[in-house]
Amino acid sequence: MEAAAHTLPPTVPRSRTLSVLAWTWPLILLAAQAYAFSISPPDRDMGHLQKIMYVHVPAAWNAFIAFFIVFVASIAYLWKKNERHDLLAASAAEVGAVLTALTLILGSIWGRPTWGVWWTWDPRLTSTAVLLLIFVGYLSLRAFTEDHERRARWSAAVGILGALNVPIVYMSVRWWRTLHQVQSSPATVDPEYTWGLRLNAIAFLIVLIYFVRTRYNAARVERAAEQRLDAAALSGGGTNA
Amino acid sequence: MPEWRFVIAAYVVTWVVLLGYALRLARVRRKADDLLAEARADVSEFQT
Numbered sequence: 001m002e003a004a005a006h007t008l009p010p011t012v013p014r015s016r017t018l019s020v021l022a023w024t025w026p027l028i029l030l031a032a033q034a035y036a037f038s039i040s041p042p043d044r045d046m047g048h049l050q051k052i053m054y055v056h057v058p059a060a061w062n063a064f065i066a067f068f069i070v071f072v073a074s075i076a077y078l079w080k081k082n083e084r085h086d087l088l089a090a091s092a093a094e095v096g097a098v099l100t101a102l103t104l105i106l107g108s109i110w111g112r113p114t115w116g117v118w119w120t121w122d123p124r125l126t127s128t129a130v131l132l133l134i135f136v137g138y139l140s141l142r143a144f145t146e147d148h149e150r151r152a153r154w155s156a157a158v159g160i161l162g163a164l165n166v167p168i169v170y171m172s173v174r175w176w177r178t179l180h181q182v183q184s185s186p187a188t189v190d191p192e193y194t195w196g197l198r199l200n201a202i203a204f205l206i207v208l209i210y211f212v213r214t215r216y217n218a219a220r221v222e223r224a225a226e227q228r229l230d231a232a233a234l235s236g237g238g239t240n241a
Numbered sequence: 242m243p244e245w246r247f248v249i250a251a252y253v254v255t256w257v258v259l260l261g262y263a264l265r266l267a268r269v270r271r272k273a274d275d276l277l278a279e280a281r282a283d284v285s286e287f288q289t
Contacts (some may be wrong), residue, residue, distance in 0.1 A: 033252070221276075
């Protein structure tokens with residue numbers, strides 16, 4: 001038990017890189033947004049509304065990356081049964097859900113002046129909403145399942161199924177006749193907007209890395225502390241029996 | 242220009258969501274630190 005007490009870190013570990021990122025991610029994002037604003041002229045059709053692309057599209061891409069992490073980590077958990085994979089999947093799922101919600105809100109703000117509606121049951125919008133609902137369900141499942149092993153197994157299954165929805169969301173604008181334009185990427189947008197989009201995508205990726213890593217570190221420490229408290233309670237510790 | 246209202250709203254929402262989540266992460270971290278302190282105290286108490 002003495003060794004057990006010493007294996008617990010004094011606080012949630014934070015690497016030097018993570019400490020630096022904690023203060024620099026807002027600056028990096030702000031710089032990328034300022035750059036994009038300064039170089040992009042108004043769009044011929046949308047005017048200045050085009051500038052919403054620099055937040056809407058990177059948020060969507062990075063939500064997809066987060067769900068890809070969920071997919072890989074969930075498969076790794078089912079294969080190796082290593083709890084770290086489960087905690088990584090849960091951390092990425094939480095961040096992915098936040099970014100998907102942000103994508104939908106931003107899409108709605110962009111949709112109102114361009115399409116005339118805040119929301120429409122367009123395949124891209126609907127499949128994105130379904131993706132968000134799946135991961136809200138995933139997080140609820142984790143919150144309400146007590147048994148750690150069962151929670152990890154069930155959430156890995158939901159995480160894999162949820163992540164399989166990502167290609168459907170991505171391809172929905174090509175598979176079905178939609179109101180939503182085709183995927184925005186450096187290949188499909190005007191060259192004048194390419195670098196602004198790239199830099200903002202990278203800035204969002206840095207935010208994603210910082211968020212997932214910080215959540216994962218906290219989750220690992222929480223789990224280790226819970227295990228220690230459970231073990232102490234089972235062996236009569238804490239009550240000094 | 243009315244279109245700027247939507248652009249500003251989009252950027253304000255982005256920052257509110259991202260900073261809000263960063264604050265939530267800070268709270269989660271503090272909670273984990275508290276749990277850690279509790280676990281360390283509990284194990285140490287058991288050793289005595």
